[in-house]
Structures are given as C-alpha cells and as structure tokens.
Amino acid sequence: MEPHWDDLRIFLAVAREESLSAAGRRLKVDPATVGRRVGRLEAALETPLFVKSPTGYALTDAGQRLMGHAARVEQALQMASEELGGETGGLSGQIRIGAPDGSANYLLPQVCSKIANENPDLEIQIVALPRVFSLSKREADLVVAVSPPTAGRLMVQKITDYKLHLAAARWYLKSHPPITSLDDLKDHKIIGYIPDMIFDKELDYLSEIGVEKPSIGSNSVSVQINCVRIGGGVGIVHDFSLPFHKGVKKILTDQFSLTRGFYLVRHEDDKRLERLNRFSEALCNGIREEVARLEGGT
Known part of the structure; x- marks a missing residue:
C-alpha cells in the first residue's frame, strides 16, 4: 500500500515535534488520530518509523531516511500551490521565525507587526529561545542568528x-x-x-x-x-x-x-518558495530599519 500525503504530513509533524500531542496541536488533530495515522504509515511501509524515548518520539533509521523524502514532497506541494495560486498578492499561511530573545523582544515585534498589518491572511509565529534552531527538523521556517552557520544545506544572508x-x-x-x-x-x-x-x-x-x-x-x-x-x-x-x-x-x-551581526538563515530547499523569499526580504529590511532607528535613540 502506497503512503498517503496526509499520513506523511502527520509523520513530519511528529518527527519535528517529537510528541504526538505537540504534533496534534500543530496540525489541530486529536493526538489519538495522530498515533493511528503513524501506525497506518508504519504498516504501509512495513517498518517502524519511531521509537518511544524518555524525551518523546525519536526517529528510527528508516524514519530518518523517510524524513528527507517527505520534506521534499512537502516542498513540492508548497511550490505547486504557489505557482497555481499566483502569490502575487498579499502573503498568507503560517511562517515561523526562530530568534534569540534579544532580537525577538526588541526588534521582531515591531517588524512583524508591520508585515502582518500589510498581509492580513498571514500568521507569523516568533519563537524566542536562547539556543540554536534546527531548520532540518523544521523547528522554524527561517532563523535570525547571531553568527553564520558553517555546516548544513543552508542559505545565509547578513542582515545588519x-x-x-x-x-x-x-x-x-x-x-x-x-x-x-x-x-x-x-x-x-x-x-x-x-x-x-x-x-x-x-x-x-x-x-x-x-x-x-x-x-x-x-x-x-x-x-x-x-x-x-x-x-x-x-x-x-x-x-x-x-x-x-x-x-x-x-x-x-x-x-x-x-559590534555583532544578525544573519538570516534558511534551508537550501526553500530557495524557490516565493512566499518565503518575499517574507525574508521584508523581514531583513524591517530589522535593518529598526536597528538604525533604535540605535539612533528614536
């Protein structure tokens, strides 16, 4: 039996959240349904994809291999949706930003509020945590970092x-x-x-x-x-x-x-996603302007 995209979507959420309940909240699906869908996918592929660990659900070797394929399917569907939908108007959907709490507290509220006001159908999530975010696990769609990463399939842009x-x-x-x-x-x-x-x-x-x-x-x-x-x-x-x-x-x-710098970090696979390209440009411009304004004392 071939796996369904909806099952792959749930698999990706569990892999990224490492929890049935957290994946359910992310997808607005009951955790029991999440567990059944994962079980159905494992049965279809005839291999376990997760093991229950003290910290949650961890990927097996097979799950790790499937992760890359499922992410590429997800990206292909996103690009198809953009091309068919045009994406020439306002931005829509959900975009999650990971950022250290300095920028998250003092820069991103102003910058993201402006972008959100200009794009009423866009949901922006700011995750402020004092640690490095994993783009490969899709903990965020893009990250504001204080130093450029040197490993991984990532696109890095100096902001300011x-x-x-x-x-x-x-x-x-x-x-x-x-x-x-x-x-x-x-x-x-x-x-x-x-x-x-x-x-x-x-x-x-x-x-x-x-x-x-x-x-x-x-x-x-x-x-x-x-x-x-x-x-x-x-x-x-x-x-x-x-x-x-x-x-x-x-x-x-x-x-x-x-003097330190902010960098915008994105996954290499997302370079053709026009909505993220447009959002990234607005975000970088907004952060530059806000740093200049606040450092000027206004």
Missing part, C-alpha cells in the same frame, strides 16, 4: 550589524563607586550570560572585559537588562534595547564597544 555597550541604571551610578575606567568594574557586580549556557561564541561578551563569570547570570537578554534596570549592577546591553529602558545609561563608551 548592531552595537553593544556597558550600561547601568542612572540611580545606580549615583549611589555606587564611580566608573571612569574598565578597571573600576572590579568594584561592581557584573550582569551577563551564564557561562555554560552560552549557545554561540558571539554572545561571550564578558570575556571581552576580562570577567570569567557574572555576579548575576541569565541565559536571557531580557532578564539581564531588567537586572541592570533595577540597579542590580553593570551589564553589556544591546544599544537597540536602551530606548525601552529610559533609566539605563551607557557608560565608558570611549573605552568599550562591541
């Missing part, structure tokens, strides 16, 4: 540079020992990333000022700048986040500054 500086709350600076040089930082609590939870070397900011571990650490940029905002100490913050925290002030700007 952004700047970071040391900063502290204004009232904190008035009530603590003065900071006139980097050496003065030894008299202050430092806020930054938890060292063993830094998922990209470009985020290892504190090593730039000779600090091995922070006094207050978090894997979240938003938590870090909120600790700075309430006077928890000194941190290295994105310039584009400062307009959202008026009580936080950059310090030692003539002695310390970092």
Whole structure:
C-alpha cells in the first residue's frame, strides 16, 4: 500500500515535534488520530518509523531516511500551490521565525507587526529561545542568528550589524563607586550570560572585559537588562534595547564597544518558495530599519 500525503504530513509533524500531542496541536488533530495515522504509515511501509524515548518520539533509521523524502514532497506541494495560486498578492499561511530573545523582544515585534498589518491572511509565529534552531527538523521556517552557520544545506544572508555597550541604571551610578575606567568594574557586580549556557561564541561578551563569570547570570537578554534596570549592577546591553529602558545609561563608551551581526538563515530547499523569499526580504529590511532607528535613540 502506497503512503498517503496526509499520513506523511502527520509523520513530519511528529518527527519535528517529537510528541504526538505537540504534533496534534500543530496540525489541530486529536493526538489519538495522530498515533493511528503513524501506525497506518508504519504498516504501509512495513517498518517502524519511531521509537518511544524518555524525551518523546525519536526517529528510527528508516524514519530518518523517510524524513528527507517527505520534506521534499512537502516542498513540492508548497511550490505547486504557489505557482497555481499566483502569490502575487498579499502573503498568507503560517511562517515561523526562530530568534534569540534579544532580537525577538526588541526588534521582531515591531517588524512583524508591520508585515502582518500589510498581509492580513498571514500568521507569523516568533519563537524566542536562547539556543540554536534546527531548520532540518523544521523547528522554524527561517532563523535570525547571531553568527553564520558553517555546516548544513543552508542559505545565509547578513542582515545588519548592531552595537553593544556597558550600561547601568542612572540611580545606580549615583549611589555606587564611580566608573571612569574598565578597571573600576572590579568594584561592581557584573550582569551577563551564564557561562555554560552560552549557545554561540558571539554572545561571550564578558570575556571581552576580562570577567570569567557574572555576579548575576541569565541565559536571557531580557532578564539581564531588567537586572541592570533595577540597579542590580553593570551589564553589556544591546544599544537597540536602551530606548525601552529610559533609566539605563551607557557608560565608558570611549573605552568599550562591541559590534555583532544578525544573519538570516534558511534551508537550501526553500530557495524557490516565493512566499518565503518575499517574507525574508521584508523581514531583513524591517530589522535593518529598526536597528538604525533604535540605535539612533528614536
């Protein structure tokens, strides 16, 4: 018996979500139905595709091989739908973006809201997680990254540079020992990333000022700048986040500054999907404009 596309679609959802219930939520299908469809596909192919592991459903070797074929079928159907539908009007359907929480909190809400307003039939999902996303498993349709990946069948586009500086709350600076040089930082609590939870070397900011571990650490940029905002100490913050925290002030700007970059990463197989091409262009343009606007302090 030949596998049906609907069964392959469910197989892909389980493979990507590693859970029947999560796949069901993604597809708006009852988990029991998801399980039956997977069983039907395994019976049709006469081989197990998943094994139940402590963390969920893991692909077998056969499942791994099927994953590539099913993804290509999915892509072919998407391209056929675009060609038949024209895709000359507004964007539609669902697009999921994976992003580190700095860009997800301070850039993507404005950028994606504008794109969504211009495309009423488009559903945009922003997944903000402090880790690397897997495009091969389709955890996201595209990813905003802080360094260009060097492996995998991926398309990488530089979006823009952004700047970071040391900063502290204004009232904190008035009530603590003065900071006139980097050496003065030894008299202050430092806020930054938890060292063993830094998922990209470009985020290892504190090593730039000779600090091995922070006094207050978090894997979240938003938590870090909120600790700075309430006077928890000194941190290295994105310039584009400062307009959202008026009580936080950059310090030692003539002695310390970092420049990092944002990159848009997509799967190589998606290069012919016009809706993703159009969305990517709008997203990149929007991020560039928003970084320039916020770093300008407006």
